[in-house]
Amino acid sequence: MSRIGKRPVALPSGVEAKVSGQTVEVKGPKGTRSFTATDDVTLSVEDGAVSVVPRGTSKRARQQWGMSRTMVANLVHGVSEGFKKELEINGVGYRAQMQGDVLKLNLGYSHEVNFTVPEGVTITAPKVTQIVVEGSDQQLVGQVAANIREWRAPEPYKGKGIKYKDEYIFRKEGKKK
Incomplete structure (x- = not known):
């Protein structure tokens, strides 16, 4: 039952x-x-x-x-109430900003990543290292957040990349001489 x-x-x-x-x-x-x-x-x-x-x-x-x-x-x-996913950006020079309906991401690539905001979702960047995805459709909010995170997933050595706010990154120790 x-x-x-x-x-x-x-x-x-x-x-x-x-x-x-x-x-x-x-x-x-x-x-x-x-x-x-x-x-x-x-x-x-x-x-x-x-x-x-x-x-x-x-x-x-x-x-x-x-x-x-x-x-x-x-x-x-x-x-x-709506659904909300918060993302954090870690890394030197990594930043995000909204420009109209395009999220511009600097993630260490030789070019800037332009992410177009889909209909039904609102994205805001209150700080240059924070992204907030909000909407009324839980599946769409989660998928958009996952698509943004996919551009630079956090790596285990320094933790650089885009991660969810409540996500824990298991850290590894570097090489020893």
């Missing part, structure tokens, strides 16, 4: 949900998002909360029950 699926997803003030068939559409201050569930679960809105109930006792129905509830909870969190 899914322990996650049992709890209904509460809708905070300013957020409204509408279910039509297998699709739930959530509107909030940060936008509108929708999710289409499989036929193994039933979605309903009651008493200011979205509940997910499995249609059978098969293994697939129980799997989809918890997953669908989590997807609906992520939609509600995304349109009410």
Whole structure:
């Protein structure tokens, strides 16, 4: 039995949900998002909360029950508060700055890296060594942050590169004579 699926997803003030068939559409201050569930679960809105109930006792129905509830909870969190990933840049001369809708990165290459911000995500650079990626879609925010980090992943000797704010870099000892 899914322990996650049992709890209904509460809708905070300013957020409204509408279910039509297998699709739930959530509107909030940060936008509108929708999710289409499989036929193994039933979605309903009651008493200011979205509940997910499995249609059978098969293994697939129980799997989809918890997953669908989590997807609906992520939609509600995304349109009410939004998702955020913070990146830090370590290294001499490594810096980032926003110029319009392009993130310009100096990462030790012979050229400047220009990263175009995709639609649905906002990127800010409050400091030259910090990047903040925000949006209402958790998957898109994480993918954009991973694409930026991919340009110069942190190396284990000096820790130079782009890392997540809460990431720990396992350091290695250099060569001995």
